[in-house]
Amino acid sequence: MKSVTRSIGALIGSLLLVLSGCGAQEEEISSGEKINVVTTIAQIGEPISVIGGDRVNVESLMGPSVDPHLYNATQGDIKTVEKSDIIFYNGLDLEANMVEIFDKISESKPVLAVAEELPQDALLEDTEGAVDPHVWFDLNLWRQAIDSAVNELKHYSPEDADYFEENKQQYFDELEKVEMEAEKIADIPENQRVLVTAHDAFRYFGNMHDMEVIGLQGLSTEDELGISDINETIQVIKDHAVPAIFVESSINQDSIQAVIDGAQEDGVDVALGGELYSDAMGESGTEEGTYIGMYRHNLDTIYDALYEGAE
Structure with a gap:
């Protein structure tokens, strides 16, 4: 220090x-x-x-x-x-x-x-x-x-x-x-309108689009992640029949994979819904490298995984 x-x-x-x-x-x-x-x-x-x-x-x-x-x-x-x-x-x-x-x-x-x-x-x-x-x-x-x-x-x-x-x-x-365009999020069944990500970066997104948001780590990626956090998240996935959870481009994927593995051991099938941009955007020169393109990517990725996965 x-x-x-x-x-x-x-x-x-x-x-x-x-x-x-x-x-x-x-x-x-x-x-x-x-x-x-x-x-x-x-x-x-x-x-x-x-x-x-x-x-x-x-x-x-x-x-x-x-x-x-x-x-x-x-x-x-x-x-x-x-x-x-x-x-x-x-x-x-x-x-x-x-x-x-x-x-x-x-x-x-x-x-x-x-x-x-x-x-x-x-x-x-x-x-x-x-x-x-x-x-x-x-x-x-x-x-x-x-x-x-x-x-x-x-x-x-x-x-x-x-x-x-x-x-x-x-x-x-x-x-x-x-x-x-974001209004389509409302088409996801309310019980399954649950966004599970690596850390708690999407609360404003959830607040705007009426989604429950669960971040395995807290607001900062420096926050510690415990077994209880993983187990509680698996229970939410079970209770809401959440079809998919998401990794983040700037965060290590291990925590999300631990949830998927733990859920499978518990007899719960949950998919990896894709990669979201949270604290960082995409590469310069790509759509995801723009604020609007990044936001649209997240909307589409969340919608495709949770709406289609719920059907």
């Missing part, structure tokens, strides 16, 4: 040196110059790249299969941050190992935790009172979070405000289409 603390401290120290060195170079954005935006997760970065269009350069620190709960900043991240004009991150302890760094950076440039801009009463908590950070699975809440980021872009570059607003409205129109 001491070595980890020293590493983080060294990174913060490096950041302070970098930021103090470039402070004198900070100037208002000139006409035609792109805004360099750095985000932690692609769920923020990709929508901002669409809305920002040719007025922004966007780089996300955490790519496909990266677990933000466990992520630590690298020296390469410091160089990326040095070039940035604005930084957006989720907040709510999703990127817990980077909060101290962001607090330091915010002294010299705009830094916004987009999920922390949401109304407190809209946020979900676990049984111990910890706030669930996975708000991008509620389309309405994520629309608000992205809107807060766009407002920051407008404030930084007022001359581009109308451009950003027009692109944002077009993007939000596409989100409304996804919301309409």
